[in-house]
Amino acid sequence: MTVPNVLLSGIVGSTAYGLAHAGSDIDRLGVFAAPTELLHGLHPPKESHVSSAPDHTLHEAVKWCRLALGGNPTVMELVWLPAELYEVRTPLGDELIGIRTSFLSAARVRDAYLGYAGQQFRRLEARGDGSFSADTRKRTAKHARHLKRLCHQGLGLYATGRLAIRLEDPEEFHDFGERVAADPAVALPLLRFYEDAFTETRSVLPDRPDEAAIEAWLRRVRAHFYPTGGERAS
Known part of the structure; x- marks a missing residue:
């Protein structure tokens, strides 16, 4: 599966938990950014790409954020992985890791x-x-x-x-x-x-997530992948 603009991707699931055994599947999860100009058209781009053998799921940035805001456990793993389990890291991906607590409530x-x-x-x-x-x-x-x-x-x-x-x-x-x-x-x-x-248990988490920080990150993603001067940002 080839998807452009992958911001962050890593090995999740049983391998990450330490529960894998011989023959276990290796699950990969990531987040990508659709070219910003495509988001304004009549037919928006796919929000998820899923493949098997190997198992790999990639969510578009806004979908990943919505799932994470809902507390989705599988999606949330991506920004809490041990460093050695990341296979793709970019500056915008590192920024996402940096605001991971903003998704929590x-x-x-x-x-x-x-x-x-x-x-x-x-x-x-x-x-x-x-x-x-x-x-x-x-x-x-x-x-x-x-x-x-x-x-x-x-x-x-x-x-x-x-x-x-x-x-x-x-x-x-x-x-x-x-x-x-x-x-x-x-x-x-x-x-x-x-x-x-x-x-x-008394939770240390806030009553509401910090949507302003998430919105700011998404806007940086959209700006990065918007064509400027007749050329698409890389």
């Missing part, structure tokens, strides 16, 4: 992370009592790992204002996945524990 982080964790739990519920195929058990363990990860990372972000991508004890999450694969009922107490923990 207490209610949106809580609702987004618990919401995504709830989705994982409903997938587990739909699988019944654990008497299913080996392939389904494998998928169940994966959903359970990500349920626990979302709860853990989300509460950490809510409490500290920082998103820790790498898990300190990946084996703990693998063990939980296997327990849930054997008995899906194990997942509910964990979800309830984190729901209570969010309620009892």
Whole structure:
């Protein structure tokens, strides 16, 4: 997949968390800027480009910002990665990393992370009592790992204002996945524990994100990729 004007891109998902195993897919996520003049036409450019083998998702700058403002956990990973996991970094991409806390607000982080964790739990519920195929058990363990990860990372972000991508004890999450694969009922107490923990934790995050900082960054992106003097900015 060739997309021009990539501002920031890196390896996310299980590899970034430390949960990957032999044969795991490598997921990449990035943000790109559409040429500014195309945004004013009758048919605006695509806001996302997605490919598989390898798995790579690129969101246009404004879409990425909207998703991040909503607290989307997957999108938010991009600006909190360890340095060695970035594959493309540009000055505008570094600026985006620099304003990453501007996207955060207490209610949106809580609702987004618990919401995504709830989705994982409903997938587990739909699988019944654990008497299913080996392939389904494998998928169940994966959903359970990500349920626990979302709860853990989300509460950490809510409490500290920082998103820790790498898990300190990946084996703990693998063990939980296997327990849930054997008995899906194990997942509910964990979800309830984190729901209570969010309620009892005083967040350091503001009530509202800093949209002015985000708007200013987007305007710098648009200015950079607007033709001047008959030539397109590079």
